[in-house]
Amino acid sequence: MSAVPVDTRDASAGIGASVRRKEDYRFLTGAGQYTDDVQLAGQTYAVFVRSPHAHARIGGYRLDAARAVPGVVGIFTGDDIKAAGIGGLPCGWLITGADGQPMKEPPHPILAIDTVRYVGDHVAMVVAETLSAAREAAERVEVDYTPLDAVVSPEQAVAAGAPSVHDIAPDNRCYVWTLGDRAATDAGFAKAAHVTTLTFVNNRLIPNAIEPRAAVAAYSRADESYTLYVANQNPHVERLLMAAFVLGIPEHKLRVIAPDVGGGFGSKIFLYAEETALVWASKQLNRPIKWTAERAEAFLSDAHGRDHATTAELALDADGKFLAMRVHTKANLGAYLSTFSSCVPTILYATLLAGQYATPAIFCEVTGVFTHTSPVDAYRGAGRPEATYVVERLVETAARETGIDPAELRRRNFIKTFPYQTPVALCYDTGDYTASLDRALQLADVAGFPARREAAKQRGMLRGLGFSCYIEACGLAPSNIAGQLGARAGLFEAGEVRVHPTGKVTVFTGSHSHGQGHETTFSQIVADRLGIGIDDVDVVHGDTGRVPFGMGTYGSRSLAVGGTALMKALDKVVAKSRKIAAHMLEAAEDDIEFDAGKFTVAGTDRSLPFAQIALSAYVPHNYPLETLEPGLDETAFYDPTNFTFPAGSHICEVEVDPQTGQTEIVAMTAVDDFGNIVNPMIVEGQVHGGLAQGIGQALLEGCVYDPESGQLVTGSYMDYAMPRADDLPDFQVATTCTPCTHNPLGVKGCGEAGAIGSPAAVINAITDAIGVLHLEMPATAERVWQALQQRQQTSAPAGA
Structure with a gap:
């Protein structure tokens, strides 16, 4: 794409022009205003005391030493929240299980009441005149804990005899939800000539925006109003949920201002405990209160993403045509239901399992599971990356098992006629998947790959090529349908x-x-x-x-x-x-x-x-x-009448050192259909960012909890590896265009595409290079090396 930027004063700087970003001047010159830049008269500072245990009873608090610190103006615990009758944080989407029963919704207090349920759970809030005083006082808060057994993975949580996270869900199941026609799917498998089966984990991720979460809350006795400055992606929803459903204050008395926000990727959509506690306490103290998360706090308390354990099957006939797909997923929801967590592994996941393919029958069962970990919610792509990973790993594996070229197998099964009603609820309005794949094959020079693979082999290296043809649903819609599916807000x-x-x-x-x-x-x-x-x-x-x-x-x-x-x-x-x-x-x-x-x-x-x-x-x-x-x-x-459906083809080429397992992405090609494009330069930047995040998941990132203690093992950048510039190649990106048919701009959305399509492409390339059918993410050098050793012990050398 690489469009030449146009100055904002250029007469041609309308729709379709690569206009330089108007906002960049203030950002690049330090003139932006982020939440942490907000300074109010009489401002105080909050520090949260967080649980060191994944699961424990709270026996009481000893606060005298903390209150004695000079400058402390208030300390609040779950006892204060309980006495004030403050409600818990709400979940914005009701999922009804396959048995017709609503999901289990345990209370989510803004400060822990009686029990803590994950490491980092909010136990107390200390407010002081200075940040240093608040930190010192927080260290002096003593809490009587009685540690209890904890579970951190869905498999642990649903095992017989596992400790319960909540009394309301003694088996730790929030819901068991299904989508699709089970009988038709089973019939498709019954007549299959070939069945591909994979079992894998979609690794848990920790969002890492440049700007950590932050909030400043103030109360005015003059008109009994509140003002909240907060790093949040949807201030009106924040106001509605906090005022009406938690604090019980008139909505018009709470003004929410989200100034410049330094990245969100979904992690700043939600209503969190910290800002809610600040708003409530600002009235109790009649002082503005500011809180900015430390990076270590963000690792513990920001809503995490992904974390699915899945078994998936694809049935094909003798010609490679898809007959049916069957998917069973256990989705880790964490200790509490975050704002939209219930819909991510259900409505936003299973409805995309058709991918770009005319698969006649699909059935998906999702079990939402509580664990003693941080809540899990939407993270860039939110369900769509998980669905694409299921589909594209199955398709690539099926191609290798049947001996059909991966691109050809996809072509045989692409949806060709639109609109197309999928067997998993969605109706695609338009698309041309063959055009995107053809363009990607050309840009990636797939025809020249055998020669590059042979040249790598002569150097003692392993070369691999991986495909991923994704589709996503953007612009959630329409409100009346979403409401029937459980949405508790308009869209x-x-x-x-x-x-x-x-x-x-x-x-x-x-x-x-x-x-x-x-x-x-x-x-x-x-x-x-x-x-x-x-x-x-x-x-x-x-x-x-x-x-x-x-x-x-x-x-x-x-x-x-x-x-x-x-x-x-x-x-x-x-x-x-x-x-x-x-x-x-x-x-x-x-x-x-x-x-x-x-x-x-x-x-x-x-x-x-x-x-x-x-x-x-x-x-x-x-x-x-x-x-x-x-x-x-x-x-x-x-209120839109349908989703939009961006789609595209990503092709990844890797080189693996068999001596070390080290993987280098030597080429990454992404051809996307975003419909009409308003600013090509901005779209290109969005794709680059998404590709970086997807590659990070595939190669480097993985949140790990200790299975015994429930401690977060990857609690800092020392243990949680983020992608850096030298982990990434020069991206080749291009677009095709089938305009959206139901909005006047003909646009579809581009912000998540890179993160949706790339993980499967990367893993498909690595497995192709080392000659195995499956490898879990993140594909670290150690994990790749171990797979190579195991392969060498059981079969011919890789690359043979």
């Missing part, structure tokens, strides 16, 4: 377009940016529609006091849903402006054309610029007051 988006008297525009969007470049892309949309300059558009987001409403940003929904809401508001602005122009030009409204920022009487040279119409709206001396109100400010809500 619409809101946008306001406020035209000022000079023709400049301020946009208020319910979407939220945490690094994606929304201030640029939304400005491009507005500028393109109204025919004005990008620098004449300001974008406001992340403030419930200024934005009408919104559901935030996640699931690659910003342009498809938030952008469409703005387009609907822009249509209203243009429609009203056309009426004003018709009056001023003394013409019929139907004769007024609008293009390139001018209203023109059709077939004439009589026209008025948009800025003059805007001025007339606010200085209505020549204005149809009998039919129109003054002003030019329009709001729209958009």
Whole structure:
């Protein structure tokens, strides 16, 4: 792709142009404002005392030594929360099990009451005049613990006699949920010529945004209102859940401001205990309170991602056509249900198991399991990477077992006709999967791979090639269907377009940016529609006091849903402006054309610029007051009619040193169909970032808990390996385009694609290189070396 960037002042800087990001100047010059930059008058500082045990009873607290530290203004424990009658953190999605019963929903207190259930659980909050005083006092808080047995994996948790995480779920099962036609799937397997079976773990990940979570809460006795500054991806949802469902305060009395956010990847979607405790305590102390997570706290308390244990089967006929797929997954939910955790391994996972293939029958059973670990929730891709990994590992393995070329096997089974109703609920509106695969094969020079493999062999190295053809569902929709599936919130988006008297525009969007470049892309949309300059558009987001409403940003929904809401508001602005122009030009409204920022009487040279119409709206001396109100400010809500379905083909080429097991990714090619693209440069950056995260999961990242004690073994960067620049190749990226059919922009979403398609491609390449059918993620050098040794003991040398 590698588009040449365009300056924002360029007249061609509309939809489709690689406009330089407007927001980057303030970020690069240190002028951004993140939550930790917020300083309020009289501000105090909070430190949380966290459980050192994965499972223990709390017998009591000894707080005198902590209270004696100079500067301490308050210490709060679960006893205070219980006495105040504060509710627990809610889960935003109700899953109904296969037995018709609702999922088990144990209380999730904002400070532990009586029992701690994972290492890092919130036990007490210390508030002091300075951060150092709060830290010192927190170290002096003494808690009487009675340690109990713990379980950290789904297999442990559902074993007979395992300790229960919650009394409400004595067998640790939150739900057993199914999707698909079991009988039809079994029938497909009964007539199969070949069945491929894999059992594997989708490794648990710890999100690591550049900016840790942070919050500043303040209470005003003057009007009994609260203000919360918080690093969060959806401030309106944060306000709704916290006010209405936990603290019981009027929603309009809580203003949530999410300023600049340094990365989220899903980990900042949720309502967390810390900010909720801060808001409540700010009234108790009548002082603003600030908390910024230490990196070690983030490892312990941020919601983790993935963590599935799966057995999957694919049935094929003698010609390699897919007949059926059967999937059984145990999903680790952690100690509590996080905000959207229940839907990630169900609605966002099983519905994508068709992938790009016309598999006639699919059945999936998911068991959600409580363990004594940090809660697990959405992480970049949220269910879609897990589904793609299941599908693409099965397909690649089936190709090797049947001797069919991996690309050819995929081609034989691609969906060719759209719209296509999958057997797992979703209906794909459009796509061209063959075009993406063909382009990827060309860019990756797959035809030249045998020669490269032979050259590597001559150097004593092993070369492998892996494919992954993914699809994802973005822009969760529509609200009424989601509600039937258990969503406890709407999935619409809101946008306001406020035209000022000079023709400049301020946009208020319910979407939220945490690094994606929304201030640029939304400005491009507005500028393109109204025919004005990008620098004449300001974008406001992340403030419930200024934005009408919104559901935030996640699931690659910003342009498809938030952008469409703005387009609907822009249509209203243009429609009203056309009426004003018709009056001023003394013409019929139907004769007024609008293009390139001018209203023109059709077939004439009589026209008025948009800025003059805007001025007339606010200085209505020549204005149809009998039919129109003054002003030019329009709001729209958009509830999508379907998901969007980005898709693509990723091809990974690796070289493995058989002496050490060290893997080098020598080439990574990604060809994606994102529909119409507003800013190619930003899309390319999003794909690069996603590929880095996916490669990190495949090669390096893996959260590990000690199975006996429940301690987090990978609790810092010393033990949790993040991808660095030298772990990554130069990416080759390109796009194809089948526009989305049900939003006016024709966009599909791009933010998660790289992380969805790449893990399977990397593992497929490594297993191809070393001659095994399966290897667990992360494919560390030790794990690869061990697989090579085992292979050499049981068969011919790798590469033979």
